[in-house]
Amino acid sequence: xxxxxxxxxxxxxxxxxxxxxxQFLVDQGIVDKTIYEQMNTKFYEEYKNGTLDIMEFLDFxxxxxxxxxxxxxxxxxxxxxxxxxxxxxxxNAQILVDKHRAEGHKLLVITATNxxxxxxxxxxxxxxxxxxxxxxxxxxxxxxxxxxxxxxxGGKVTLLKEWLTQTGETLQGSYFYSDSHNDLPLLxxxxxxxAVNPDEKLRQFATExxxxxxxxxxxx
Numbered sequence: 001x002x003x004x005x006x007x008x009x010x011x012x013x014x015x016x017x018x019x020x021x022x023q024f025l026v027d028q029g030i031v032d033k034t035i036y037e038q039m040n041t042k043f044y045e046e047y048k049n050g051t052l053d054i055m056e057f058l059d060f061x062x063x064x065x066x067x068x069x070x071x072x073x074x075x076x077x078x079x080x081x082x083x084x085x086x087x088x089x090x091x092n093a094q095i096l097v098d099k100h101r102a103e104g105h106k107l108l109v110i111t112a113t114n115x116x117x118x119x120x121x122x123x124x125x126x127x128x129x130x131x132x133x134x135x136x137x138x139x140x141x142x143x144x145x146x147x148x149x150x151x152x153x154g155g156k157v158t159l160l161k162e163w164l165t166q167t168g169e170t171l172q173g174s175y176f177y178s179d180s181h182n183d184l185p186l187l188x189x190x191x192x193x194x195a196v197n198p199d200e201k202l203r204q205f206a207t208e209x210x211x212x213x214x215x216x217x218x219x220x
């Protein structure tokens with residue numbers, strides 16, 4: 001079955017859910033505003049520049065999960081999805097997802113943002129398969145560690161290959177949609193790489209390679 005793979009942040013949604021979750025925690029007074037906001041912005045800029053130390057970021061971003069009960073985290077997450085994420089869902093993204101579904105393709109989201117944040121977002125698009133950075137959960141408490149490797153840059157390739165082995169799927173005829181140069185390792189692996197509202201580095205690379213470049217936001 002043909003795989004249609006999608007990045008999430010700035011691809012299926014019009015912003016970065018990891019960054020927005022951090023800002024939500026700040027706005028709700030759950031974390032210290034001065035320190036957390038500064039570090040959240042720092043890491044986001046490093047991500048965009050391609051210089052992010054993913055383990056350093058995960059140590060930072062998963063810490064609030066360790067300090068609160070799963071019940072409370074789920075309440076905050078539901079509020080986050082309703083107030084922050086729902087307004088940045090993209091109609092054209094849903095149309096694209098539905099097009100692939102109608103063609104009988106298997107739908108998969110692969111994202112660096114952790115599973116706690118992304119699982120309910122992916123479900124809003126009706127996509128059942130998700131590969132994401134997975135925070136470790138023991139006895140209904142997050143530990144601050146992750147299971148396996150981070151789903152970031154080459155880690156996306158590693159985790160996708162594991163998933164392919166487990167499911168028996170292949171990359172024959174596969175698509176991957178992404179906005180970020182951080183996803184070049186996976187974009188170069190699929191048969192049909194598509195740059196979606198790409199950052200400058202990805203736009204340049206995609207143009208040189210003759211890849212499709214599309215917008216899901218009504219701009220070019």
